[in-house]
Amino acid sequence: xxxxxxxxxxxxxxxxxxxxxxxxILAQAxxxxxxxxxxxxxxxxxxxxxxxxxxxxxxxxxxxxxxxKPPESYTIMGEGSGGMAGFAKGGAKVQLLEDGPQAxxxxxxxxxxxxxxLAQIGSRLIQGTxxxxxxxxxxxxxxxAAAAAAPxxxxxxxxxxxxxxxxPTEAPPAPAPAPAxxxxxxxxxxxxxxxxxxxxxxxxxGG
Amino acid sequence: MxxxxxxxxxxxxxxxxxxTGRGRYTDDINQPGQAYAVFVRSPHAxxxxxxxxxxxxxxxxxxxxxxxxxxxxADGLGNLICGWLVKSKDGSPMKMGKHPLLAQEKVRYVGDxxxxxxxxxxxxxxxxxxxxxxEYEELPAVVDLAGAHEGPLVHDEIPNNLCYDWELGDxxxxxxxxxxxxxxxxxELVNNRLVPNAMEPRAAIGHYDPGQDAFTLYLTSQNPHxxxxxxxxxxxxxxxxxxxxxxxxxxxxxxxxxxxxxEECVVLWASKKIGGRPVKWTxxxxxxxxxxxxxxxxxxxxxxxxxxxxxxxxxxxxxxxxLGGYMSTFSSCIPTYLYATLLAGQYKTPAIxxxxxxxxxxxxxxxxxxxxxxxxxxxxxxxxxxxxxxEMRMDPAEIRRKNFIPKTAFPYQTPVALVYDTGDxxxxxxxxxxxxxxxxxxxxxxxxxxxxxLRGIGISCYIEACGIAPSAVVGSLGAGVGLWESAKVRFTHxxxxxxxxxxxxxxxxxETTFSQLVAEKLGVPYEDVEVIHGDTxxxxxxxGTYGSRSLAVGGEALVRACDKIxxxxxxxxxxxxxxxEADIEFRDGKFTVAGTDxxxxxxxxxFAAYVPHNYPAGLEPGMEESAFFDPxxxxxxxxxxxxxxEVDPQTGEVDVVKFVAVDDFGNxxxxxxxxxQVHGGLVQGIGQALLEGVRYDAGGQLLTxxxxxxxxxxxxxxxxxxxxxxxxxxxxxxxxxxxxCGEAGAIGAPAAVINAITNAIGVRVEMPATPERVWRAIQxxxxxxxxx
Numbered sequence: 001x002x003x004x005x006x007x008x009x010x011x012x013x014x015x016x017x018x019x020x021x022x023x024x025i026l027a028q029a030x031x032x033x034x035x036x037x038x039x040x041x042x043x044x045x046x047x048x049x050x051x052x053x054x055x056x057x058x059x060x061x062x063x064x065x066x067x068x069k070p071p072e073s074y075t076i077m078g079e080g081s082g083g084m085a086g087f088a089k090g091g092a093k094v095q096l097l098e099d100g101p102q103a104x105x106x107x108x109x110x111x112x113x114x115x116x117x118l119a120q121i122g123s124r125l126i127q128g129t130x131x132x133x134x135x136x137x138x139x140x141x142x143x144x145a146a147a148a149a150a151p152x153x154x155x156x157x158x159x160x161x162x163x164x165x166x167x168p169t170e171a172p173p174a175p176a177p178a179p180a181x182x183x184x185x186x187x188x189x190x191x192x193x194x195x196x197x198x199x200x201x202x203x204x205x206g207g
Numbered sequence: 208m209x210x211x212x213x214x215x216x217x218x219x220x221x222x223x224x225x226x227t228g229r230g231r232y233t234d235d236i237n238q239p240g241q242a243y244a245v246f247v248r249s250p251h252a253x254x255x256x257x258x259x260x261x262x263x264x265x266x267x268x269x270x271x272x273x274x275x276x277x278x279x280x281a282d283g284l285g286n287l288i289c290g291w292l293v294k295s296k297d298g299s300p301m302k303m304g305k306h307p308l309l310a311q312e313k314v315r316y317v318g319d320x321x322x323x324x325x326x327x328x329x330x331x332x333x334x335x336x337x338x339x340x341x342e343y344e345e346l347p348a349v350v351d352l353a354g355a356h357e358g359p360l361v362h363d364e365i366p367n368n369l370c371y372d373w374e375l376g377d378x379x380x381x382x383x384x385x386x387x388x389x390x391x392x393x394x395e396l397v398n399n400r401l402v403p404n405a406m407e408p409r410a411a412i413g414h415y416d417p418g419q420d421a422f423t424l425y426l427t428s429q430n431p432h433x434x435x436x437x438x439x440x441x442x443x444x445x446x447x448x449x450x451x452x453x454x455x456x457x458x459x460x461x462x463x464x465x466x467x468x469x470e471e472c473v474v475l476w477a478s479k480k481i482g483g484r485p486v487k488w489t490x491x492x493x494x495x496x497x498x499x500x501x502x503x504x505x506x507x508x509x510x511x512x513x514x515x516x517x518x519x520x521x522x523x524x525x526x527x528x529x530l531g532g533y534m535s536t537f538s539s540c541i542p543t544y545l546y547a548t549l550l551a552g553q554y555k556t557p558a559i560x561x562x563x564x565x566x567x568x569x570x571x572x573x574x575x576x577x578x579x580x581x582x583x584x585x586x587x588x589x590x591x592x593x594x595x596x597x598e599m600r601m602d603p604a605e606i607r608r609k610n611f612i613p614k615t616a617f618p619y620q621t622p623v624a625l626v627y628d629t630g631d632x633x634x635x636x637x638x639x640x641x642x643x644x645x646x647x648x649x650x651x652x653x654x655x656x657x658x659x660x661l662r663g664i665g666i667s668c669y670i671e672a673c674g675i676a677p678s679a680v681v682g683s684l685g686a687g688v689g690l691w692e693s694a695k696v697r698f699t700h701x702x703x704x705x706x707x708x709x710x711x712x713x714x715x716x717x718e719t720t721f722s723q724l725v726a727e728k729l730g731v732p733y734e735d736v737e738v739i740h741g742d743t744x745x746x747x748x749x750x751g752t753y754g755s756r757s758l759a760v761g762g763e764a765l766v767r768a769c770d771k772i773x774x775x776x777x778x779x780x781x782x783x784x785x786x787x788e789a790d791i792e793f794r795d796g797k798f799t800v801a802g803t804d805x806x807x808x809x810x811x812x813x814f815a816a817y818v819p820h821n822y823p824a825g826l827e828p829g830m831e832e833s834a835f836f837d838p839x840x841x842x843x844x845x846x847x848x849x850x851x852x853e854v855d856p857q858t859g860e861v862d863v864v865k866f867v868a869v870d871d872f873g874n875x876x877x878x879x880x881x882x883x884q885v886h887g888g889l890v891q892g893i894g895q896a897l898l899e900g901v902r903y904d905a906g907g908q909l910l911t912x913x914x915x916x917x918x919x920x921x922x923x924x925x926x927x928x929x930x931x932x933x934x935x936x937x938x939x940x941x942x943x944x945x946x947x948c949g950e951a952g953a954i955g956a957p958a959a960v961i962n963a964i965t966n967a968i969g970v971r972v973e974m975p976a977t978p979e980r981v982w983r984a985i986q987x988x989x990x991x992x993x994x995x
Binding site: 057081083084086087113114116117119120121123 | 249338496908915916
């Protein structure tokens with residue numbers, strides 16, 4: 001299945017890139033994330049608990065990054081196994097586009113393939129589940145972005161500074177970016193695998 | 208006729224327990240110390256198993272065993288088999304890929320068994336299955352027939368995935384007839400793959416008793432003795448005399464519970480591996496979708512040669528059949544001997560040739576499903592004839608009538624091996640046309656048109672060969688077993704009757720039909736007859752229930768056992784009545800000295816047999832007789848089905864508004880049960896025509912894997928059927944004159960529905976004729992294009 005989409009994140013592009021490189025932030029933002037571990041500069045391993053319709057499982061997976069152009073774009077490929085629930089694999093091209101100095105548009109094109117019970121029972125539910133997980137992720141991500149920004153600004157409380165959900169269009173600009181966190185070679189969490197879940201997440205979090 | 212004897216509409220005695228929730232199915236059985244099995248299945252359509260790490264599963268609480276294909280190999284267990292050897296055109300035997308109980312080296316379809324986990328509780332077994340680590344190296348998969356010949360190899364040792372390339376008929380005669388034909392009708396068609404969907408999923412409890420060194424297997428089976436035979440002789444888990452197989456109440460089979468699958472064997476073996484505790488497995492519905500042998504899945508090219516008057520000259524058919532990842536128990540004979548032999552239909556077509564290529568693909572195994580080969584043949588022939596009628600501007604009823612085998616021509620040798628014993632095809636056609644008011648159709652069509660609907664009428668004249676089978680015939684065609692049947696009639700002291708049958712009832716109502724038969728034959732009250740089946744330790748060896756054989760074959764064995772009872776009773780009666788045995792007549796439960804009023808009831812005779820104080824010298828006491836019956840031929844039920852549909856051109860939705868079924872089942876024991884069987888078959892046939900269809904994606908993932916995506920017919924999808932059984936032509940292969948009725952509906956219905964849709968919209972739509980397909984077909988019509 002193919003998926004495309006974009007999100008507007010109320011933070012500067014460099015800041016978004018850095019946050020996407022911060023395993024602590026990602027682990028907090030990914031719904032159901034149980035662990036996130038860096039294997040090498042371009043490889044990451046994750047465990048995510050997810051439920052697609054009637055199929056619930058813990059997905060363990062690996063992802064690899066390529067064509068990394070900080071802070072503009074990267075390609076991510078991955079696969080994950082959900083045990084009795086089946087597997088997911090796929091890839092995504094992710095681009096971060098500046099939308100003024102205080103906002104970034106994240107655009108993705110993802111392709112995913114699922115197998116086993118996920119395909120048998122969950123396939124018609126995957127797109128909806130992926131969408132909801134992505135929304136949950138970005139809500140949390142924006143909140144974390146705002147919280148990180150708040151001390152630097154010493155200004156308004158985080159909730160006001162950044163609305164809870166990042167939306168493709170209406171989200172107002174976030175406060176100025178915080179100082180850079182981690183630098184270095186980008187990589188992403190990615191969970192593995194659930195199905196689209198993961199694939200969509202791959203798409204969304206880039207390095 | 209006795210009140211509840213032959214021909215009476217006796218309500219089914221088994222329904223009391225079924226409709227009050229008192230049926231006893233395999234999953235209802237629980238035994239002390241019972242453990243639970245969960246199968247770990249492949250999520251990939253085709254992959255190499257790189258590594259299985261059992262340790263994380265074994266470490267979990269309650270886990271008793273984790274077994275995989277290496278354990279199966281280490282214990283020297285045999286592979287699952289296909290019991291019918293089909294040979295290719297060149298005489299070479301079919302190429303049977305190895306089918307181990309648990310996958311070894313490779314997995315070949317999504318759902319293939321990789322390992323089994325046995326634990327104290329079902330939840331613990333599921334948790335451990337989740338923890339088992341299986342690493343795969345994915346391989347490219349071949350999913351459909353179009354790609355099978357050139358595709359990746361499912362079994363590395365079988366070139367082109369071709370299991371066999373088989374033929375039947377006189378090719379030269381057919382080619383010659385085509386060369387002189389006035390008209391040739393050609394088509395290509397798909398017979399859609401179906402999931403059997405028995406209401407009760409497969410289940411099994413295996414139990415090894417170390418004290419007796421003996422095995423018991425409870426399972427969902429249509430043929431417990433065949434299970435016992437294969438599990439002992441081929442798989443080699445237990446010797447046959449140390450294995451008891453019990454199939455208690457079984458909630459539907461439609462063929463899918465004939466077969467010997469891996470799961471049932473594995474729980475039996477696993478019980479011994481864990482020291483002799485019972486091991487239970489009940490399939491989840493998801494597993495049923497993935498692993499119960501699917502049905503149909505043919506792609507065919509068919510050509511019919513006609514003379515200028517519409518007489519059929521010859522039929523030429525090429526079929527590619529999908530076998531799935533492995534051969535199943537009878538999968539080789541379905542697209543060959545149960546298919547091409549039926550291509551003569553009800554017609555006197557003088558020359559027929561069919562060749563069939565059967566391919567492995569990375570999909571679930573395909574085997575018999577209600578009708579098994581015969582629905583495919585009937586659908587192909589009956590839609591092709593409608594197309595020919597359309598092309599030659601002939602009435603579909605008249606082109607059939609013109610080509611029918613006349614009723615004076617029986618017995619009739621077809622060009623495709625079968626000899627039809629009896630039939631009167633015109634009688635069924637006439638009756639069906641009368642009941643549907645064929646002449647009034649144009650007026651009904653006009654009325655529908657006023658309502659914005661397209662109305663169509665479709666005829667299907669089916670024939671089937673059932674009551675399988677003459678052992679010598681099937682043996683000569685490659686069957687590995689005989690297909691006779693057995694029965695035992697046992698009287699008790701008090702005159703009650705136990706009937707032990709080698710057949711198995713799982714919805715057919717044998718307990719009622721056989722009781723009626725015995726009540727009629729022996730003159731005992733219907734209520735005094737008890738039918739016992741499904742337990743290899745109680746019943747005589749039998750071949751089971753499939754191919755509409757239970758009455759025609761098993762019932763005849765029962766009749767013959769009754770005859771032996773009567774013959775013995777005459778000896779006893781002659782002694783007691785001081786008459787010659789030759790003068791004793793038996794009627795309505797009484798042994799009478801001919802021409803006198805001296806008589807003894809069968810109850811008195813039975814009592815004398817068990818209390819032989821005054822008894823013929825040299826005669827064995829007791830009253831228990833058994834018989835085996837091997838029929839001389841198949842039975843050939845036939846009939847005409849007429850379907851009327853209304854199609855909504857805006858949405859493509861098809862409404863089956865009228866369905867008339869007229870069948871010739873020979874003589875009928877219980878018309879109500881027969882009508883019920885026809886109703887069920889028609890619903891399944893309409894399901895195939897309009898709703899059901901298995902879809903795998905290009906990678907071999909089953910997309911129609913639940914009732915969200917696989918559409919089963921419901922009550923509002925079918926009309927109120929008009930089912931009539933004509934005063935049939937008695938079958939000559941059994942003394943009752945009965946033919947099988949279990950599959951007819953599923954065989955005849957799809958073509959009637961599709962022909963009706965074609966008649967309504969002018970274009971033939973592939974099955975299932977979903978609203979989307981019908982709507983697209985309407986849009987593609989030349990008229991629709993011209994209007995644009």
